[in-house]
Amino acid sequence: MPPTHRFKIEAPKSLASQVAQRLREAIIDGEFALGAMIPEESLATSFGVSRTPVREALNLLQLAGLVVIRPQRGSYVFEPSEADITAICEFRCLLEPRAAELAYQNARxxxxxxxxxxxxxxEGARAARDAVRYGRADTRLHEAFFEYCGNPYMQAAYATAATKxxxxxxxxxxxxxxxxxAGFEQHSQLLALFRAGDFVKFEKLMRAHVTGTRNSYVASLKTRTAA
Structure with a gap:
């Protein structure tokens, strides 16, 4: 008699996937600067692996937009242009308010x-002056709208840019x-509007929030370029 349920096992992650996951975390957390070269040989030594899985990991991260591989020159952390930042923020302004509205309907x-x-x-990160911890929490807040929106196509669309x-x-x-x-208070206001189900004001505030973020990014980028 055939089994009435499926047997599943978790396949072990490849070395390349493990290296890619750790490098992804390092780039997001600022262990590598934007535009910095990523040394394949020292990474391989650090991970205790050959250069092959490191190269495979870098190829995976290039697909995610985090790494730029320049033939004969090496691999580098991405460095956004002002146009790239503007495009990402326009993408967020379109998608996040709708994802939030769906999340309200689906899993308020x-x-x-x-x-x-x-x-x-x-709030804890602000008290500790921990920018990395703050950034992680900020990311979790915005990704929550997509996690609970119930629309796999919106989730997949956001995933194309989420890591960047x-x-x-x-x-x-x-x-x-x-x-x-200012930014912290806007997040609290977004939560209050979400709880109230007022998505006209929510969308207006989200657009203002993301536009402010874009301006902050561009100003930081210009400061880095000048330096």
């Missing part, structure tokens, strides 16, 4: 709880946000 309480937990974590968005947040805005209250 779970989404609100996730938003509150992220805000609490951001998280990296830009840590590198270009979190260091300032952890010191100033």
């Amino acid at each position: 309480d779970a989404t609100a709880a996730a938003l509150q937990a992220a805000i609490d974590e951001m 968005i998280a990296a830009l947040r840590t590198h270009l805005s979190a260091p300032a946000d952890v010191l100033h209250t």
Whole structure:
């Protein structure tokens, strides 16, 4: 008699996947600067692997937009242009308000709880002046809308840029946000509007929030370029 249920096992991750995951975290958390060269040989030594899985990992990260591989020159952390930043922020302005509205319809309480937990974590990060911790919590807040929206196509669309968005947040805005209250207060206001189901005001505030983020990114980028 055939079994009535499926037997599943978790396939072990390849070395390349493990290396890619760790490098992804390092780039997002600011362990590598934007535009910095990524040394294949020293990474291979550090991981205790050959250069092959390191190269495979870098190819995976290039597909995610985090790494640029330049033939005969090496691999580098991406460095966004002003046009790239503008395009990402326009993408967010279009997608996030609708994802939030769907999350309200699909899983209101779970989404609100996730938003509150992220805000609490951001508050702790501000008290500790920990920009990396703040950036991670900020990322969790915005990704909660997609996690609970119930639309796999919107989730897949956001996933194409999510890693780069998280990296830009840590590198270009979190260091300032952890010191100033404006961005933090906007997150609390977004939560209040979400709980109230007022998505006209929510969309207006989200657009203002993301536009402010874009301006912060561009200013940081110009400062880095001048330096």
